[in-house]
Amino acid sequence: xxxxxxxAAIRRWTAGRRRADVIAxxxxxCAILRPAAGQELLVTTDLLVEGVHFRRGWLTARQxxxxxxARGLSDIAAMGGEARHALVSLALPAWADERWTKEFYxxxxxxxxKWGVTVVGGxxxxxxxxxADIVVLGSAPQGRALRRDGARTGDVIYVSGALxxxxxxxxxxxxxxxxxxxxxxxDKATACLDLSDGLVLDLHRMCAASGTSAELDGVLPSAxxxxxxxxxxxxxxxxxxxxxxxxxxxxxxxxxxxxMVKGKPAGAVWFAGARLKIAGWDPFRSExxxxxxxxxRRQSERLR
Amino acid sequence: xxxxxxxAAIRRWTAGRRRADVIAxxxxxCAILRPAAGQELLVTTDLLVEGVHFRRGWLTARQxxxxxxARGLSDIAAMGGEARHALVSLALPAWADERWTKEFYxxxxxxxxKWGVTVVGGxxxxxxxxxADIVVLGSAPQGRALRRDGARTGDVIYVSGALxxxxxxxxxxxxxxxxxxxxxxxDKATACLDLSDGLVLDLHRMCAASGTSAELDGVLPSAxxxxxxxxxxxxxxxxxxxxxxxxxxxxxxxxxxxxMVKGKPAGAVWFAGARLKIAGWDPFRSExxxxxxxxxRRQSERLR
Numbered sequence: 001x002x003x004x005x006x007x008a009a010i011r012r013w014t015a016g017r018r019r020a021d022v023i024a025x026x027x028x029x030c031a032i033l034r035p036a037a038g039q040e041l042l043v044t045t046d047l048l049v050e051g052v053h054f055r056r057g058w059l060t061a062r063q064x065x066x067x068x069x070a071r072g073l074s075d076i077a078a079m080g081g082e083a084r085h086a087l088v089s090l091a092l093p094a095w096a097d098e099r100w101t102k103e104f105y106x107x108x109x110x111x112x113x114k115w116g117v118t119v120v121g122g123x124x125x126x127x128x129x130x131x132a133d134i135v136v137l138g139s140a141p142q143g144r145a146l147r148r149d150g151a152r153t154g155d156v157i158y159v160s161g162a163l164x165x166x167x168x169x170x171x172x173x174x175x176x177x178x179x180x181x182x183x184x185x186x187d188k189a190t191a192c193l194d195l196s197d198g199l200v201l202d203l204h205r206m207c208a209a210s211g212t213s214a215e216l217d218g219v220l221p222s223a224x225x226x227x228x229x230x231x232x233x234x235x236x237x238x239x240x241x242x243x244x245x246x247x248x249x250x251x252x253x254x255x256x257x258x259x260m261v262k263g264k265p266a267g268a269v270w271f272a273g274a275r276l277k278i279a280g281w282d283p284f285r286s287e288x289x290x291x292x293x294x295x296x297r298r299q300s301e302r303l304r
Numbered sequence: 305x306x307x308x309x310x311x312a313a314i315r316r317w318t319a320g321r322r323r324a325d326v327i328a329x330x331x332x333x334c335a336i337l338r339p340a341a342g343q344e345l346l347v348t349t350d351l352l353v354e355g356v357h358f359r360r361g362w363l364t365a366r367q368x369x370x371x372x373x374a375r376g377l378s379d380i381a382a383m384g385g386e387a388r389h390a391l392v393s394l395a396l397p398a399w400a401d402e403r404w405t406k407e408f409y410x411x412x413x414x415x416x417x418k419w420g421v422t423v424v425g426g427x428x429x430x431x432x433x434x435x436a437d438i439v440v441l442g443s444a445p446q447g448r449a450l451r452r453d454g455a456r457t458g459d460v461i462y463v464s465g466a467l468x469x470x471x472x473x474x475x476x477x478x479x480x481x482x483x484x485x486x487x488x489x490x491d492k493a494t495a496c497l498d499l500s501d502g503l504v505l506d507l508h509r510m511c512a513a514s515g516t517s518a519e520l521d522g523v524l525p526s527a528x529x530x531x532x533x534x535x536x537x538x539x540x541x542x543x544x545x546x547x548x549x550x551x552x553x554x555x556x557x558x559x560x561x562x563x564m565v566k567g568k569p570a571g572a573v574w575f576a577g578a579r580l581k582i583a584g585w586d587p588f589r590s591e592x593x594x595x596x597x598x599x600x601r602r603q604s605e606r607l608r
Contacts, residue, residue: 001588002589003588004509028513029378029380029498030379030382032346033344034345035345039339040336041336042335043424044334045349045437047394049429075333076334079336087349089349089350124351125357127356127435131435133349133437138334145327145328147328149332209331209332282306283430284307284310
């Protein structure tokens, strides 16, 4: 297919219900959108690259599309926002033929439909490797978006769902972005982010941004079958990590996992009396995820 | 470097003047932006992939960064908009080291500074090939963004600057997005787009969207040294192509190149009495641009 035929096909594949705030979608130089009154705009973009984030054959086309969008929606959830629009940039190698790409959009579209998100644009090219960059636009009431830098010493740390689920499943599942839970944290949480690279690394990032350190409880809400190292370092759970002031009741669906302590230096994570080495998934260091590296396994074995 | 060290470096490299409408930039799950009152939001995203859009060594790191952003700014110009924010997603192979990447951001930042654009986010990963996806957010007063589908039979076709400049220069130069000229077309032009893939292919797209066909004048404003085939099919000039109702004076900087005629079927482009084959640069068909393909050369030779 030529580029224009691809664009026409993608218009058909994404022609579901269209949000009323979309003035112009796919087909012009830009999408034209109407911002919601009294709302701030949230924008995030996530790259998914073959050989880094996944290997061909690990995920079906539908799962790849779902996951590509889920990562962006999870970022909106972490801000307590509503997801509205997505743009999809794809580099397609020869193996990503029309059928595969249609299935990719079908998986992406299913998740978009679920959260009322309209695909309004993107870009398209061939490439030697598959790559997708997904932009998600969302909104939050003015001044009420959640950030990662507001945690204070004494705040209690909570997590949604269970940890290590993705790692225990070999990173083959389709994550569910926690948009509903994120909105419940508005005006409540002092800090929030989504767990993409592992509890320890992401918690370290929250601590570093907030100027605190963290002390984890001895028991973590692990997913069935997950080892302790998968719960600590596994990544890709796309659960929400947040802090609430002491004495504040968390929304349903959150479990206490520790508390913020004085950070000197900021960013330390303590567990079972030991200061953990800050590690997790890093696209500059790691192979595509299949489990936990031997180094992390050795570290967590020392904790037992 | 680890991912967090890269992110910290990019924060430093992009820490220029920050727009007042940026509530939170690089470093959280999303950027938080304040939409301008009475304005619609314009969003575009452009992929630049090694081996498709350029080959390593063709452009310096600075030129690559400039060009990556220029393509998105040109889309905003084509809508008659103001550019505001950019997000930069990069896949970095081993050869794109810290020094190269800093220069990439320096070129990108120079162009951003020129147009008052703030880099507010992005994503980062390693990759076997270099890829950049650049998101640009802009705005236009409500209902006044220019679109490509409004041309009518009888409208006069104009182009800014000269055609074939990029092709004549071997696609090595840094394009200048026509943001100033685009704004002058507001409330004047019936249709507008930017010339990225060649006059004939892009004009065909405008005609197909508008339900018209186009008749080019015998003489085109070609760049010094450009052949007629480079002017017609060369691409990457990033000039603005627009239509004005007959009798409307164009803004300074635009040259008449033809007129819209009845389209049956829509999308035909006529030149020197011949209906041109619709061709231009297509990422699914073409090698990285070095000039004009032999097939296009033969076609344009028939026109002489």
